[in-house]
Amino acid sequence: xxxxxxxxxxxxxxxxxxxxxxxxxxxxxxxxxxxxxxxxxxxxxxxxxxxxxxxxxxxxxxxxxxxxxxxxxxxxxxxxxxxxxxxxxxxxxxxxxxxxxxxxxxxxxxxxxxxxxxxxxxxxxxxxxxxxxxxxxxxxxxxxxxxxxxxxxxxxxxxxxxxxxxxxxxxxxxxxxxxxxxxxxxxxxxxxxxxxxxxxxxxxxxxxxxxxxxxxxxxxxxxxxxxxxxxxxxxxxxxxxxxxxxxxxxxxxxxxxxxxxxxxxxxxxxxxxxxxxxxxxxxxxxxxxxxxxxxxxxxxxxxxxxxxxxxxxxxxxxxxxxxxxxxxxxxxxxxxxxxxxxxxxxxxxxxxxxxxxxxxxxxxxxxxxxxxxxxxxxxxxxxxxxxxxxxxxxxxxxxxxxxxxxxxxxxxxxxxxxxxxxxxxxxxx
Ligand code: GDP
Ligand code: IMO
Ligand code: MG
Numbered sequence: 001x002x003x004x005x006x007x008x009x010x011x012x013x014x015x016x017x018x019x020x021x022x023x024x025x026x027x028x029x030x031x032x033x034x035x036x037x038x039x040x041x042x043x044x045x046x047x048x049x050x051x052x053x054x055x056x057x058x059x060x061x062x063x064x065x066x067x068x069x070x071x072x073x074x075x076x077x078x079x080x081x082x083x084x085x086x087x088x089x090x091x092x093x094x095x096x097x098x099x100x101x102x103x104x105x106x107x108x109x110x111x112x113x114x115x116x117x118x119x120x121x122x123x124x125x126x127x128x129x130x131x132x133x134x135x136x137x138x139x140x141x142x143x144x145x146x147x148x149x150x151x152x153x154x155x156x157x158x159x160x161x162x163x164x165x166x167x168x169x170x171x172x173x174x175x176x177x178x179x180x181x182x183x184x185x186x187x188x189x190x191x192x193x194x195x196x197x198x199x200x201x202x203x204x205x206x207x208x209x210x211x212x213x214x215x216x217x218x219x220x221x222x223x224x225x226x227x228x229x230x231x232x233x234x235x236x237x238x239x240x241x242x243x244x245x246x247x248x249x250x251x252x253x254x255x256x257x258x259x260x261x262x263x264x265x266x267x268x269x270x271x272x273x274x275x276x277x278x279x280x281x282x283x284x285x286x287x288x289x290x291x292x293x294x295x296x297x298x299x300x301x302x303x304x305x306x307x308x309x310x311x312x313x314x315x316x317x318x319x320x321x322x323x324x325x326x327x328x329x330x331x332x333x334x335x336x337x338x339x340x341x342x343x344x345x346x347x348x349x350x351x352x353x354x355x356x357x358x359x360x361x362x363x364x365x366x367x368x369x370x371x372x373x374x375x376x377x378x379x380x381x382x383x384x385x386x387x388x389x390x391x392x393x394x395x396x397x398x399x400x401x402x403x404x405x406x407x408x409x410x411x412x413x414x415x416x417x418x419x420x421x422x423x424x425x426x427x428x429x
Pocket of ligand 2: 009012013014015039040041042126127128129130131132133134222223224225228237238239240273274275299
């Protein structure tokens with residue numbers, strides 16, 4: 001079995017993937033982002049210091065790990081250098097970062113069009129992060145994208161931008177009635193990025209495959225999550241990439257046989273940021289308490305996250321799509337003060353149990369979650385470090401979750417800090 005592991009979000013994002021990566025990266029040689037872009041916000045707390053990573057893999061917080069931004073990422077050089085500068089200012093080593101020459105570049109018009117598209121959708125808006133993610137992937141699929149290999153080639157970039165900006169300015173002026181963007185300004189700004197970027201750029205497909213063949217340990221860091229997948233999620237309230245484990249094959253150029261362990265990150269309750277269905281959402285005091293105790297506000301946008309009970313139907317679906325071997329359950333401590341905890345174990349539609357997640361959002365809106373109710377534990381778990389020391393009621397909840405999802409418990413976290421971790425199964429990676 002290849003020494004690789006993929007960490008995927010099991011629901012609608014913000015499950016604590018950054019934190020899970022931080023735990024697993026201890027044993028990795030290389031950490032790789034393979035999808036999404038700066039729409040991700042991965043928060044890692046080390047010795048009480050909080051780091052918010054958007055584009056750079058969370059492995060950066062350890063010295064001597066290679067951090068790779070692979071071809072499947074839409075790459076925003078502005079965010080990349082902001083992140084590098086802020087990490088360096090805090091004393092984090094950033095020398096060993098590699099950026100794929102095939103990654104698509106996010107340009108100013110992507111961000112503006114993302115915002116204008118949202119405005120145009122009005123009440124039907126997706127609630128995007130406005131980082132230009134959808135428009136950048138659209139250009140890729142329309143075969144008019146500019147890739148990193150073009151950006152670092154002065155002549156190629158100047159010519160491609162000229163052609164493309166004429167078209168983008170037509171959209172801005174004729175469709176949206178906005179001012180056109182200046183070619184010279186974008187050219188100057190991006191030539192500056194290109195100059196700084198050159199040393200980081202390489203063929204990451206060759207690099208990663210050589211590393212795998214040499215027996216190095218590689219960790220793939222999922223961004224976003226299963227229910228935000230462009231095909232498998234609650235379309236159209238999704239992102240524009242494939243955050244499932246299969247996304248690694250396409251987003252990093254890795255053959256399926258070379259994917260080893262798949263780890264799903266499951267938050268002990270559920271959240272969603274942005275619009276779209278969320279069957280177990282709690283629009284009540286319980287939901288407010290989950291938001292307050294769990295500090296559920298977006299890392300990138302600061303938006304309050306919608307909150308609800310954990311939905312095992314969604315986790316089962318994630319397990320099926322990604323082949324999840326182990327789960328890391330995060331934020332168990334947030335449930336410490338709840339008298340009752342609910343777990344959705346099935347959906348009912350017109351009184352009948354259904355086994356699938358309905359594709360139609362109209363039908364999904366009609367499903368009724370079937371809950372099992374668990375007694376809370378009403379004590380502080382944040383200082384517990386061994387599974388056997390967890391309160392019996394917490395173990396009951398976790399074991400039932402493992403049973404109904406068919407996924408083994410791997411790691412449990414009971415606080416945001418690096419050490420607030422309970423390892424249930426040693427050496428999952
Ligand atoms: P990601 O996008 O999946 O990486 O998740 P985010 O970083 O956006 O959101 C997870 C938040 O929960 C971060 O602020 C983490 O610091 C925090 N967190 C992670 N694990 C735990 C935990 O076990 N307990 C608590 N209380 N907070 C946690
Ligand atoms: P991490 O990696 C939570 C959501 C947005 C919106 C939808 C589309 O931190 O878990 P986009 O900007 O991607 O076009 O927005 O997807 N979204 C996320 N929600 N966590 C994320 O990333 C997200 N990335 C995108 O809120 O609903
Ligand atoms: Mg996040």
